[in-house]
Amino acid sequence: MRQSSLFAPTLREAPSEAEAASHRLLLRAGMIRQTAAGVYTYLPLAWRVLRKLEQIVREEMDRTGAQELRMPSLQPAELWQESGRYGAYGPELVRLRDRHDREFALGPTHEEVVTALVRDELHSYRQLPMTLYQIQTKFRDERRPRYGLLRGREFLMKDAYSFDTGWDGLGDTYRRMHEAYERIFRRCGVDVRAVEADAGAIGGEGGTHEFMALADIGEDTIATCSHCGYAANLEKAEARAAVPEKEEPEEGELEERKPEKKEPEEGKAAKPAPAAEKIHTPGSRTVEQLAEAAGARAQDIIKTIVALADGKAVAILVRGDHEVSEIKVRSRLGAASLELADPETVARLTGCPVGYLGPVGMKLPLLVDHAVAAMNLGIAGAGEPDWHLRNVRPGRDFPLDAVGDFRQAQAGDACPRCDEGSLRFYRGIEVGQIFKLGTKYSAKLNAVFTNPEGQVEPVLMGCYGIGVSRLLSAVAEQHHDEAGLIWPWAVAPFHVHVVPVSVRDEVQMAAAESLYRTLTDSGVEVLMDDREERPGVKFKDADLLGIPIRIVIGKQAGEGLVEYKERNQAESAVVTAEEAADRIQARRNVS
């Protein structure tokens, strides 16, 4: 294609609000434009990349035996009511009414539609297993669209749904999909980690993995063990149960780990723990202020957090140096939503302002993190303004009825799986997620089959997503430098950028046209910069667009010489046009 007619309006500067490198460069390279917040137009170059990503996804899905189909975006609200998600999905679900005032959702995902489709056609175990997939535009009304295509409200997604007769079959399908995902991301040139994850709004009973493309801009944090293969999304990463404190801590001595719930310890009556006592702490509302005022460490303090789980208030206790994990609390309570209570709500529910809450005398149900339960004596709010309590003893001064893992893991935490490693943190972009749904949807929507014994059972389902437009951004995040994008061959919008320095020079143009034809005829995708621009502009644009190979045709064209340069290499070489064509074919064959 000739660049003079290509619609790729490059920019010298990207809008200042573009924080992510991929967002900046895709804008600057004339590949995307914003139509509304979180809603983008993919211009021709980006569309070429997306079609190649799609094709890789399609080939690998087909290779697993999955069948492509296309379900509608307009989904009757009744289906979402059947699954129970119409309320639960919240404001991210785009809702609308048709001219007859019937309610519809605009598909963010298709579990309901596919389950209803299959239930109507599924009769016997003989029809199973089966996997269906589609590559489609999805809609999700994100609260905070950002980072260009990374968190958009309209995006391209591949979603697959599997149907098996039992957990073993689902396990096999899940493993095949996991392998297909590894191949897809490798072919697209994206470095990913598969991590244990939370099932979120999709739900399901059988576990889930996310595929995280490592990138500093990533909105997710992944925790990996320095020793074993453990890797999990931070929101899901297990925090190892803490070692209980000794009654009288002694340097260098470690006690064995004990059961979570601290029992009253007999045989220690000789040296009773001191009673809780009030300390006056005006102005000490934060952990830092309190630690300073009380001359204590953050890990000696018990934080009390009030949250609303599906609207019902609970108090969560974590150590002063720890953070509450909303996901873990939600999961323990089986709640669809969890919100931290605002100060007014806290005051209304407890009669005490934020900063002075404590577990002693607390009327709300208490959820106690392992690390708090393991404390000997701690400092906590007194439940009245300007006062805290010290020598608060878990189990004595407040009940340990609900102890569990309610905090976020921290870098340096001991690995929850092995005895040797500790957790390291990385930032990642979620580019895919796979779920063992089990019977979550099939039971609710009555998608059943008759087994060989003639009994009716719900079908076992899995679902498997890849964010195709997000993948475009992930490739850009992992493949760029300061001058622009550096596309991997397999997904590059064009393979070769032929740049005649002066389009008015007939010798240069003849050489360029000849090379263009030779390459194009052999199936190489060539962009020729036939624009009447200064060489500096052309080279800057070429670096920005990031086509893998650049052939500059300049003054030595008369001698049959051109400059060959790969975008990801610093050096270039002056070679004959034939040699350049050979090198391109060689480069193509290894890609």
Next chain:
Amino acid sequence: MRQSSLFAPTLREAPSEAEAASHRLLLRAGMIRQTAAGVYTYLPLAWRVLRKLEQIVREEMDRTGAQELRMPSLQPAELWQESGRYGAYGPELVRLRDRHDREFALGPTHEEVVTALVRDELHSYRQLPMTLYQIQTKFRDERRPRYGLLRGREFLMKDAYSFDTGWDGLGDTYRRMHEAYERIFRRCGVDVRAVEADAGAIGGEGGTHEFMALADIGEDTIATCSHCGYAANLEKAEARAAVPEKEEPEEGELEERKPEKKEPEEGKAAKPAPAAEKIHTPGSRTVEQLAEAAGARAQDIIKTIVALADGKAVAILVRGDHEVSEIKVRSRLGAASLELADPETVARLTGCPVGYLGPVGMKLPLLVDHAVAAMNLGIAGAGEPDWHLRNVRPGRDFPLDAVGDFRQAQAGDACPRCDEGSLRFYRGIEVGQIFKLGTKYSAKLNAVFTNPEGQVEPVLMGCYGIGVSRLLSAVAEQHHDEAGLIWPWAVAPFHVHVVPVSVRDEVQMAAAESLYRTLTDSGVEVLMDDREERPGVKFKDADLLGIPIRIVIGKQAGEGLVEYKERNQAESAVVTAEEAADRIQARRNVS
């Protein structure tokens, strides 16, 4: 692919509400399923056909130099307000609000979005001409979804938008698109007629053509001349101005055509036309009743129709044997909408019930069709219940201030273009439409460029649509018989259907597997019916699915013989497997 794992649930009977053959057969062949009224899931076989249709469209668009991109479905309402269509598009536009209560339209078409995109990037005539296109899911909240994919609320469409510096350039682009459309439909195997059409809600100043696939179920009527090349959508087809009646009609004598508006004729005072007189016509509300009661022909009667043009009432006069053309009236009045008034509204506006309305003394503005204006004396309502007037004389008894073509053309009408032909009618399915928009959108959205003289001008636009999912139905309408579908090779879901009669017969299965591999390796797409079903079921399904070539492998497999049959031929032949493979390759090469 093996049919035992193909998700193509065939049906013996189609739901009785499926009126169109394509709808019935696509349902029965397990190719589509309805998710909501006018909203369908394309199952794997249909999706394969759609992808081939898409690819043909894409190749021909690329061949014209158009560039593919992808614009979003979520369109900010502000853009539609800028173009003035947010109100005018009516309830067919799907509207929604996001979580911040901002209004969006769900794209039925993308003139606004593409014009806004281009205006931001367009500076100079040097960037023109340019054509952009996309193949995308569109949304239109049809009042009455019907005929399966023919009139759906969510559908696949190719929409292209061209940008030129002037009308000449637009004319060239339009002609190239017209030619591309002819190639696309030919390659898809669809017989179409390009006809003059109405621009509808898209609008524009430069004319428009529809591409009509001939089919009995078609919702449009097209009028073509028996002699010249004239062809138009009935709603647009011109009705030739009628020859004025003679004062005293005489058998066999023809008068020359006269100007439309009848002038008072001098020199005829000797024989004045009789005055209008009331006749008592209780119960004669329809043309038929009145003709019977008054002993007259339908063409002697003047029908008076009250309609609301953008809410403003007008009375339209057409002959008793003619029908009002809403499109022509709307176009004459420059109105965005035209509705026939209901009986209550008619009574309120005129003080007279429907059936007795007449032009004499009518207070509403009168639009008089040519054929009425050409009448000598006619019969019309008297404007009071149970009475009509006879000897009503146009121009004498009511004014001829607004005479024009306000009726639908009729089969047998003289051709409006040539002197020899008459109009014939056919039913058609609109599968594409192309428009010269001119500056309709660029002027409103300020998409301008600087011309070589340094002056700023609005860009000239065209737009070009193809209903891709509708095209699937059109192919099915034109290619089927009573037993099922008959796919043209270029868009068939598979090319060859290999049907071993008994999957338990090892010889048959070995022959089938061998042929399957041979064909698949050579790039032929093969579906193998490896299901354990009775031969009758397999053959019925094969006819229903309509794959172009069927190879039955039965008892003669041991002798190396198979049955070769083309779906569109009655006869079959018993040949060797090698001969069958050769015939398939030969068939492929001519397709």
